Amino acid sequence: MAQITIKDVAGRAGVSPATVSRVLNHGPTVAEELRERVLAAVRELGYRPSSQARFLRTRATTLLGLIISDITNPFFTSMVRGAEDAASKAGYSVMLANTDEDLEKEQRYIEVAAAENMAGVILSPASATRTSISLLAERGIPVVTVDRRLQTAKVDRVGVNNVKAAQDAVLRLVDQGCRRIGFIAGPTEVTTAVDRLAGYRHGLRAAGLAYRRELVVRGDYRIEGGRAAAADLLRLKPRPDALFVSNNLMALGAATALREYGLRYPEDITLAVFDDMRWALGLSDAMTLISQPTYEMGRLAVELLLRRVSGEGFPPRHVVLSAVLV
Amino acid sequence: MAQITIKDVAGRAGVSPATVSRVLNHGPTVAEELRERVLAAVRELGYRPSSQARFLRTRATTLLGLIISDITNPFFTSMVRGAEDAASKAGYSVMLANTDEDLEKEQRYIEVAAAENMAGVILSPASATRTSISLLAERGIPVVTVDRRLQTAKVDRVGVNNVKAAQDAVLRLVDQGCRRIGFIAGPTEVTTAVDRLAGYRHGLRAAGLAYRRELVVRGDYRIEGGRAAAADLLRLKPRPDALFVSNNLMALGAATALREYGLRYPEDITLAVFDDMRWALGLSDAMTLISQPTYEMGRLAVELLLRRVSGEGFPPRHVVLSAVLV
Numbered sequence: 001m002a003q004i005t006i007k008d009v010a011g012r013a014g015v016s017p018a019t020v021s022r023v024l025n026h027g028p029t030v031a032e033e034l035r036e037r038v039l040a041a042v043r044e045l046g047y048r049p050s051s052q053a054r055f056l057r058t059r060a061t062t063l064l065g066l067i068i069s070d071i072t073n074p075f076f077t078s079m080v081r082g083a084e085d086a087a088s089k090a091g092y093s094v095m096l097a098n099t100d101e102d103l104e105k106e107q108r109y110i111e112v113a114a115a116e117n118m119a120g121v122i123l124s125p126a127s128a129t130r131t132s133i134s135l136l137a138e139r140g141i142p143v144v145t146v147d148r149r150l151q152t153a154k155v156d157r158v159g160v161n162n163v164k165a166a167q168d169a170v171l172r173l174v175d176q177g178c179r180r181i182g183f184i185a186g187p188t189e190v191t192t193a194v195d196r197l198a199g200y201r202h203g204l205r206a207a208g209l210a211y212r213r214e215l216v217v218r219g220d221y222r223i224e225g226g227r228a229a230a231a232d233l234l235r236l237k238p239r240p241d242a243l244f245v246s247n248n249l250m251a252l253g254a255a256t257a258l259r260e261y262g263l264r265y266p267e268d269i270t271l272a273v274f275d276d277m278r279w280a281l282g283l284s285d286a287m288t289l290i291s292q293p294t295y296e297m298g299r300l301a302v303e304l305l306l307r308r309v310s311g312e313g314f315p316p317r318h319v320v321l322s323a324v325l326v
Numbered sequence: 327m328a329q330i331t332i333k334d335v336a337g338r339a340g341v342s343p344a345t346v347s348r349v350l351n352h353g354p355t356v357a358e359e360l361r362e363r364v365l366a367a368v369r370e371l372g373y374r375p376s377s378q379a380r381f382l383r384t385r386a387t388t389l390l391g392l393i394i395s396d397i398t399n400p401f402f403t404s405m406v407r408g409a410e411d412a413a414s415k416a417g418y419s420v421m422l423a424n425t426d427e428d429l430e431k432e433q434r435y436i437e438v439a440a441a442e443n444m445a446g447v448i449l450s451p452a453s454a455t456r457t458s459i460s461l462l463a464e465r466g467i468p469v470v471t472v473d474r475r476l477q478t479a480k481v482d483r484v485g486v487n488n489v490k491a492a493q494d495a496v497l498r499l500v501d502q503g504c505r506r507i508g509f510i511a512g513p514t515e516v517t518t519a520v521d522r523l524a525g526y527r528h529g530l531r532a533a534g535l536a537y538r539r540e541l542v543v544r545g546d547y548r549i550e551g552g553r554a555a556a557a558d559l560l561r562l563k564p565r566p567d568a569l570f571v572s573n574n575l576m577a578l579g580a581a582t583a584l585r586e587y588g589l590r591y592p593e594d595i596t597l598a599v600f601d602d603m604r605w606a607l608g609l610s611d612a613m614t615l616i617s618q619p620t621y622e623m624g625r626l627a628v629e630l631l632l633r634r635v636s637g638e639g640f641p642p643r644h645v646v647l648s649a650v651l652v
Contacts, residue, residue, distance in 0.1 A: 039464055093435060095421040100407075112419050138365055
């Protein structure tokens with residue numbers, strides 16, 4: 001029997017070959033009835049798309065990968081929504097992967113994105129120095145990093161001015177009379193954590209205050225780490241007169257630790273948080289919050305990525321948005 | 327020139343054909359140095375996997391799709407973690423898609439899962455009656471629904487006893503002296519919303535209280551909808567003496583509305599929430615919370631799905647876990 005072609009399927013289903021192609025290649029939606037006719041014809045004839053057609057389908061994928069480090073963090077989920085809206089407008093779909101800050105998981109998802117021949121990948125790397133995107137680079141799949149920088153490859157990036165925003169928050173705490181500001185830092189491998197700690201130090205220097213090592217405790221950007229770090233700081237004698245928590249989930253943990261120590265804010269201790277937590281803490285008046293344009297970061301990252309997908313060439317671009325005090 | 331085969335690539339790279347296959351098919355991790363040698367040989371020889379090999383690769387995919395309706399809801403993100411841990415243990419990866427309760431987006435992601443030939447799909451359907459998984463069924467890709475039921479297909483499901491848990495919460499409110507219990511319901515298309523409303527009615531009946539239509543306001547399972555619905559209920563005269571909010575995000579909105587009306591809980595009004603919101607509201611003593619085993623739901627859904635993936639046949643199974651009052 002001769003090779004079954006797409007034309008045979010089209011003839012059997014009474015549709016054009018283009019329609020068959022659209023049905024098989026998940027193109028723009030096809031009327032349910034037509035789709036069923038096409039799929040019935042495919043089954044009846046035992047049609048199997050040729051290697052070439054499959055290759056085209058794979059190349060033409062309209063799938064973007066978004067590899068983030070913590071799906072339970074609202075910072076990322078808001079970014080996801082921005083990314084999805086921009087992708088959707090351009091006819092692309094977004095599949096997410098959650099690495100849990102785990103380099104092995106991250107590499108597995110990078111392999112999946114490469115194997116599935118995704119059109120492009122947005123990545124919030126688990127490590128600036130150990131995350132490798134070489135698998136994607138080899139296949140010409142463009143990458144944009146978001147939130148965090150990557151030092152192992154020169155790629156486009158969308159992030160915020162972490163150093164400046166952290167410095168501003170310290171200066172505001174000093175304005176409020178604080179002199180002994182405890183800082184809950186993030187993981188050493190993550191560039192946002194490095195930048196925010198640098199901002200804290202710059203802020204102290206600008207205010208003429210000494211940097212004291214015991215006032216800085218490192219957390220893991222998660223709730224439990226924030227709770228433990230806050231407890232460490234609250235045990236210090238004399239106690240800090242302010243806590244500056246460098247991400248949102250650690251702030252939830254720190255709020256729990258404060259309750260456990262019977263401390264209220266702002267009455268007993270002044271609080272500043274990197275990230276806008278009004279929705280959860282319900283206490284915006286009571287603390288300094290650094291708000292990041294998360295939705296916008298997702299949107300801009302996808303727009304930049306799609307320019308690469310369409311083949312535009314330009315030097316690696318770094319888009320730096322403003323995080324602001326609220 | 328003869329067709330380049332996997333053996334040619336293996337010879338050039340000085341590795342076994344199995345290693346080449348593992349590198350190309352994102353199998354278990356291969357040492358970086360070996361991988362680079364293989365990829366260099368692939369490039370130098372211009373090797374392209376044959377249709378048959380590609381087909382096998384696609385069939386052998388170890389990718390599971392997890393299609394959820396709201397990525398900003400911690401209920402789902404905790405479930406995702408349970409699903410990922412179970413998948414990871416079995417050597418599978420999980421890609422997530424967020425439908426935003428939008429049927430068109432949901433269908434697009436179902437198309438992607440079908441086109442990418444994913445091994446299986448876990449779905450929290452946007453609509454019990456309008457979500458269609460026929461594209462997956464046609465290709466023999468198994469589906470497990472989680473949290474919500476689907477009426478358009480008979481598939482495995484993992485969920486909780488929504489009716490009973492909601493009824494128990496109403497009876498606890500009645501025990502606390504409440505007689506005029508306002509209920510913030512969810513979207514009509516979603517089975518959990520239907521079940522929780524039924525539980526509310528059963529609870530009233532069991533307590534000998536009349537069902538009053540004006541005490542039920544529908545929200546959208548999102549923060550803003552909860553805020554608007556709570557405001558509607560708080561404007562009633564006489565005001566309800568309790569609010570029972572049927573999901574977590576709406577409870578955040580309701581808490582904002584209470585603040586806007588200058589009402590404190592539990593002093594001015596009694597609160598019950600479907601979902602454990604201690605982490606955000608920090609007020610477990612002050613309200614009745616219904617805690618769902620979200621991580622466990624994700625884990626069990628993946629385990630059930632992987633039994634189907636491995637070819638096991640059994641009648642559609644419904645796993646119903648207990649949501650409990652805390």
